[in-house]
Amino acid sequence: MDYSEKRALILEGQMKKVIWVLSVPVMINNFIQTIYNLTDTFFVGRIGGNEVAAIQLVWPINFMVMAFGIGMSIAASALISQYIGADRHEKARLVSGQVVSLLLVMGVMLSLIGYGLSGYIVKWMGATGSLYDNASSYLSIIFLGMPALFLLQAFNGIKQGQGDTISPMVVGASAVVLNMILDPIFIFKFQMGISGAAIATVIAQTIFALYAVSTLFIKDKGIKITIKELKWDMKIINKIISVGLPSSIGQATTAFGFAILNVFLISFGEVTLTAFAIGNRINSLIMMPAMGIGSALATVVGQNLGADNKKRAKEAVRTSAALATIILVTSGLIMWPFAQKIVEAFAIQEAIIQSSTEYLRILIMAVPLMGVFQVLIGTFQGSGHTISAMILMMGRLWGIRIPMVFALSHWSGFNPSSVWYAMYTSNLIICLIGYGIYLTGNWQNQIIKNKPQVSVDL
Incomplete structure (x- = not known):
């Protein structure tokens, strides 16, 4: 083509x-x-x-x-x-x-x-x-x-x-x-x-x-x-x-945020930190389809906004969200009964296996939210409204997840399992915030000055 x-x-x-x-x-x-x-x-x-x-x-x-x-x-x-x-x-x-x-x-x-x-x-x-x-x-x-x-x-x-x-x-x-x-x-x-x-x-x-x-x-x-x-x-x-600096800041602070998150997680013990690493490694495979769809969506949104076809840009967002959700939910349902077996490919200690299995199952429950997150990021990046994407990337980690894990690490009575639910909660809250930003419709505004010009063939 x-x-x-x-x-x-x-x-x-x-x-x-x-x-x-x-x-x-x-x-x-x-x-x-x-x-x-x-x-x-x-x-x-x-x-x-x-x-x-x-x-x-x-x-x-x-x-x-x-x-x-x-x-x-x-x-x-x-x-x-x-x-x-x-x-x-x-x-x-x-x-x-x-x-x-x-x-x-x-x-x-x-x-x-x-x-x-x-x-x-x-x-x-x-x-x-x-x-x-x-x-x-x-x-x-x-x-x-x-x-x-x-x-x-x-x-x-x-x-x-x-x-x-x-x-x-x-x-x-x-x-x-x-x-x-x-x-x-x-x-x-x-x-x-x-x-x-x-x-x-x-x-x-x-x-x-x-x-x-x-x-x-x-x-x-x-x-x-x-x-x-x-x-x-x-x-x-x-x-x-x-346009690019907000995305750069969002990417850089996310990388740094995960390094800081590891510091807090170690306070729950090496088992929790190891389970977090194993769960995320498996999750990266689960999330590949959603990340691919989000990347494709960015291009579709950008070109259709350039063509001043906002209706089609919104259709692209809805279609991408539906496809990502269907794929991730289906994958999650298939993986759920085999969660422990999957984890056992990465760990041999019983405590790590149990903690990792629990975390993986919570991740599986959260995959629809993570799919929505990738679609929102693709929408805002493709439209050039990268500050909105930066808010979601930084907000999920620095505004919600790290403070919650920090609080839990200093709250007596909470066990490491509570950390996994903090992960889920941060995804839920940031998706609601992202959807609110999406509903404002500001992302539909072009970032180019679309003056009529003579088309030049390639």
């Missing part, structure tokens, strides 16, 4: 088909990334030291930096989708070129700063001895790959704005396969240990980032940009930053 056919499908096609066509590649890509994370952990774990712990230690820092790229990518996708919906392809091209230039510069700057501060960051996090050596070595090399990672984020945002979710899937899957091939070579063959794992990641990302960006200059790959669009236009740059 070419560029013009995809636009016609998004603006006029049967809505269920639209959501499925766009979301399935995202689901597949998310699944591939999950498999890669498990494989990468396997290879690193075979080294025999505390390398896995080192990677876990620095992951929140890595994600907090990545959040800036993710936010700008979301902004670019929202702007591009609305310009395409409004049939203003020259503006979509300009935004595409600007986000490539912006994220390349941001990636280089953060790479240099992060590389220089890696040791200090790891030391500040409390690492000493071999844990410090492994964590600082891994983090410094990963920082060197930030320009490539940010270029991949730019590519993903541009393609998602066009409604092309297949290209990011192909590029992401190819990078993962290459990474999985390089991991054992650098880790074991070259005997580089955890540094080899980081080098393999950076090489794979760099190769496919260069390939992905090069395709943006090819006519038959959708939006074609030229060197001219790469020259900074501060008006467009400021627009991307203003």
Whole structure:
């Protein structure tokens, strides 16, 4: 399906088909990334030291930096989708070129700063001895790959704005396969240990980032940009930053919030913290369809708002919510009787199995709420009203969940099971708040100045 056919499908096609066509590649890509994370952990774990712990230690820092790229990518996708919906392809091209230039510069700057501060960051996090050596070595090399990672984020945002979710899937899957091939070579063959794992990641990302960006200059790959669009236009740059910064803040504070949440959870004991980790790992697999649907919805909402078709944008939200709920409820009903067996694949201690099983079943009861949450996030990000999405992301964790867990950790008489219900309650409250924001209708306002212009063919 070419560029013009995809636009016609998004603006006029049967809505269920639209959501499925766009979301399935995202689901597949998310699944591939999950498999890669498990494989990468396997290879690193075979080294025999505390390398896995080192990677876990620095992951929140890595994600907090990545959040800036993710936010700008979301902004670019929202702007591009609305310009395409409004049939203003020259503006979509300009935004595409600007986000490539912006994220390349941001990636280089953060790479240099992060590389220089890696040791200090790891030391500040409390690492000493071999844990410090492994964590600082891994983090410094990963920082060197930030320009490539940010270029991949730019590519993903541009393609998602066009409604092309297949290209990011192909590029992401190819990078993962290459990474999985390089991991054992650098880790074991070259005997580089955890540094080899980081080098393999950076090489794979760099190769496919260069390939992905090069395709943006090819006519038959959708939006074609030229060197001219790469020259900074501060008006467009400021627009991307203003729309993207709330998403970046939401992503970064969420990553930091989960690190803080772990501190509170440890007060309930290691069993509770371990159960939380196991439950969330399983939950990430359950949530893949909803995350894919939310990502697809962002594109559909953006293009239809750009075309000034608010009715169809609302139809997309309703359809996505229904599909996500049906899939998640069905998955939950299937998993419920096998919850303990599933947990036993990740734990052998009876106390951890029992606590994890209880948490997983509460998560299963909450999956409709989590589906609604992903749909709301997709709606607000796709419409470019990223402050609303930031409110939901930050509010769920910092406004509700962390205060509740903190209170419970200091309230005598409450057992660890109460923590799981705090998780459920935070999802319920934030979905009600999000639905209230949705009902105001402000998300239906375009973030582009939709002046009549001559259409330019691609």
